[in-house]
Amino acid sequence: MIIAERKPMEEIKGFVADKKKVCVIGCRGCVTVCNAGGTKEVEVLASLLRLDSSKNDSPLQVDEFTLERQCDPEYIDEVSHLMDKRYDAILSMACSIGPQFLSRRYPAERVYPVLNTCFLGGALAHGIWAEHCQACGNCIIHKFGGLCPISRCSKSLLNGPCGGSSGGKCEVSKEIDCVWQLIVEKILQEGKMDDFMKIDLVKDWRSSRDGGPRKIVRQELLK
Ligand code: SF4
Ligand code: SF4
Secondary structure (H helix, E strand, C coil): CCEECCHHHHHHHHHHCCEEEEEEEEEHHHHCCCCCHHHHHHHHHHHHHHHHCCCCCCCCCEEEEEEEECCHHHHHHHHHHCCCCCEECCCCEEHHHHHHHHHHHCCCCCCCEEEEEEEEEEEECCCCEEEEECCCCCCCCCHHHHCCHHHCCCCCCCCCCCCCCCCCCCEEEEEEEEEEHHHHHEEEEEEHHHCCCCCCCCCHHHHHCCCCCCCCCHHHCCC
């Protein structure tokens, strides 16, 4: 899933500093799962903004709503009734796709991203998320014991570790497991070291990094 976290409160207060009426819109997708922008986080942010402006002569009006997904036009229409209220700002609590889709659907609205989109990852434990994928567009983790060296090696090395691995930890930080240590241990466990010794060609990034934003068209799904 996409892992995100809320921007610092001071930055969000800057977004609403000169506003009278705003709407906080959350997302029940990835950012609910990583506790950054679901119904609960929308309630908390709306309350903090109301509280912060309560000492002003004209306190900020803060409405709130949480969509099923902000990255899907089907659900974005659910807030159409709110857009007639002419908010001074829409505060989107989704990954950066959400505010972009809201802006496109409601071009007259000024939409602010309240979350920072951080990475593609999963939960290691309650409250701890870690990057596991860089969406390169050509998954090859089967060659590496099911581990992704592109996202999990600090240098994204594809043909073995650098010289800095020590005691199973990465030279960048003792907090980071050297994924190449983990890969070699897994390959030894699988008994596949002979296959593994073949040199991997330099990764062809053209499918993911060149040619502008990527797009997938599934003809059978088009209406
Ligand atoms: S808008 Fe972003 S956070 Fe929400 S479901 Fe879509 S991808 Fe996930
Ligand atoms: S120590 Fe391991 S994880 Fe860190 S950069 Fe080198 S090979 Fe990659």
